[in-house]
Amino acid sequence: MPGVPLQDVWTDIPPLHNLAAERLGYPTQKPQALLERIIRASSSEGDTVLDPFCGCGTAVAAAQALKRRWIGIDITHLAIGLIKQRLLDSYGERISEAYRVIGEPVSVPDAERLAAEDPYQFQWWALGLVGARPTVQKKGADKGVDGRRFFHDDKTGETKQIIFSVKAGELHATYVRDLRGVVEREKAAIGVMISFQEPTKPMRTEAASAGFYTSLWGSHPRIQLRTVADLLAGTGIEYPPTRADATFKKAPRATYDEPTDRELPLQMVAERPEPPRHPRAKRRRP
Numbered sequence: 001m002p003g004v005p006l007q008d009v010w011t012d013i014p015p016l017h018n019l020a021a022e023r024l025g026y027p028t029q030k031p032q033a034l035l036e037r038i039i040r041a042s043s044s045e046g047d048t049v050l051d052p053f054c055g056c057g058t059a060v061a062a063a064q065a066l067k068r069r070w071i072g073i074d075i076t077h078l079a080i081g082l083i084k085q086r087l088l089d090s091y092g093e094r095i096s097e098a099y100r101v102i103g104e105p106v107s108v109p110d111a112e113r114l115a116a117e118d119p120y121q122f123q124w125w126a127l128g129l130v131g132a133r134p135t136v137q138k139k140g141a142d143k144g145v146d147g148r149r150f151f152h153d154d155k156t157g158e159t160k161q162i163i164f165s166v167k168a169g170e171l172h173a174t175y176v177r178d179l180r181g182v183v184e185r186e187k188a189a190i191g192v193m194i195s196f197q198e199p200t201k202p203m204r205t206e207a208a209s210a211g212f213y214t215s216l217w218g219s220h221p222r223i224q225l226r227t228v229a230d231l232l233a234g235t236g237i238e239y240p241p242t243r244a245d246a247t248f249k250k251a252p253r254a255t256y257d258e259p260t261d262r263e264l265p266l267q268m269v270a271e272r273p274e275p276p277r278h279p280r281a282k283r284r285r286p
């Protein structure tokens, strides 16, 4: 109630429900208003806030909003990717100049080491490079799909998708054809294969023969092949402008809002349901 000091039990900040605009798909996500209240009550502008299990970064986002310095620590690349996207959505591209990520791969050998140590973490990291959301590998629905990125590019409001396939190991001749099949099955706009190894000429020919996805902004190759080295060098994927990106629920600054209850595959952290599909990363040929 206005004018009444806060009591020991706070009931005025509702928990996040599944379709809340703020919701990013992280099952344990807290309302940002709650974290802002705690931070406001216990620190001043310029102080440093530390969240050593920062998940989807609610404390980080609240600290940034309240002009605190902050440190977030998390053990998964899934969380780190999500926080980067959250900050980007809330504060725009320049926010990346305001913080540093320590512990992520910054070179191909770093990425190879990560892939050899933990293929899931590698996959999450690689998908994070292209703003994609990891899928849980199931035998049925998501077979052949490692990640997805959603977008809207016309006035119909129809959600379009880009499908990602991440190949940490040796490339096989059939991979591009398989991806093409998955793109057709899923009626996706674009399919992207991310690999360590350089695709062979026949793979590139197969990719080129898939043609283009046409949007109001032009034509975008329907099948795109990117190496980890390409992505680290800043070669992104070609698709309609990201203004209407619907992959992650937009963090608060965004005016765009699309209800979704897609959860992130966090159970993979605890359960590791299937053996890794890419046991060891192969070194690229010089």
Ligand SMILES: C[S@@+](CC[C@H](N)C(=O)[O-])C[C@H]1O[C@@H](n2cnc3c(N)ncnc32)[C@H](O)[C@@H]1O
Pocket (backbone or CB within 6 Å): 026, 028, 029, 030, 052, 053, 054, 055, 056, 057, 058, 059, 073, 074, 075, 076, 079
């Ligand atoms: C309950 S969630 C945090 C939720 C977060 N406060 C929020 O509002 O989104 C716990 C997080 O701790 C991370 N975690 C687990 N063990 C860890 C460790 N040893 N070091 C750092 N992070 C860890 C998990 O990856 C997970 O993201």
